[in-house]
Amino acid sequence: MKNYPLYFTITVTLLTINPAISNTANNSYPQLSQHLNQQNWKAADIETRKLIQQWTYPNGDLYSEAQFNKIPCENLRAIDTLWMQASNGQFGFSIQQQLWQKQQYTNPRQKVEALGKTAGWMRTKPLTDAEFQDKWYASTWLMETELNYTTKAPKGHLPWNGISAETINSLTSQIGSGCGSCSIDAMYLQEERNYKYLPGFYERVKTCVAASPSPSNPLEKALTSKNWREANRLTSNKLLELAGQQQQGYLTASDIKKLPCTDLQTIDQLWLKNSNGQFGLSVQAKIWQNINGKNYQDSLRFEEIVGWDKTQPIFDQKTAPKGHLPLRPALSEGIMDAWGGWWIQEMSTRLKTCRVF
Known part of the structure; x- marks a missing residue:
């Protein structure tokens, strides 16, 4: 067993949950999916933290080395997809990882702080003397109770990777009751832990979800350059090739x-x-699921929602409806027909089976 400093001595019991994987991200995480669909960002954030911490801290010891490699990639992708879809790309681990990659600092500590400022996790001004009396253990990083649980929050603000206010408060409440290390423990979890945890976590996200673009992958190149027409054509051709x-x-x-x-x-x-x-x-499949799509008449409704009822496809992100792309695979650029070959029904089923959404 490793010999940790004094502040590595208290074990915090985490809530245990059953992460059983079913055929879809929604069914795998019904509570998370429900919270996100209702845009209850705070409840979704708490649920996400419980999910992640069961893998990173399997024994409930928040002071131990986080076991990032224990996070299953398919689970991380499923959670990230739910956040991305519900927030229209405002929140999610892959969004945070992109912000992390953009920080140019070579000093690890400076890079963590740059991410914290960009994502809105750090204070923009020092605490007043009165505030410091209550938040002495959180002088630079925000506490859970200070997060912005609205879509006006900075991009990547959620889900948060910190330690719950309940855990921090449980430590500070024991300071006058014989717990000699509780004040140091609280400061470590609220502040110093971020500098150890965040780099390792985003390395795992990069491995599982947000791998760097490969110049040899034409589809990836087209998408990163926002060439939607070419990306749609390549996607259509790729799906035909795979089949x-x-x-x-x-x-x-x-x-x-x-x-x-x-x-x-x-x-x-x-x-x-x-x-x-x-x-x-998965965006298209989620729309099909939301309208409880089952038949041809439902497919017409789907086409109306995603803009496939128009005469020409729209390759402009500013004007295209959500889910407009990619089109149904066919020669050339694909076609705007949801029911031919039972496309939307069968693709949604396949995506569920593959745990894509």
């Missing part, structure tokens, strides 16, 4: 069922990340 139907030029229900899950996850994450949650296969 071995380049000559046929369209996909049947049986073709869709054979599409590899890994490729679908990669394609969808690229679209989500580069469109800030506006475009993607």
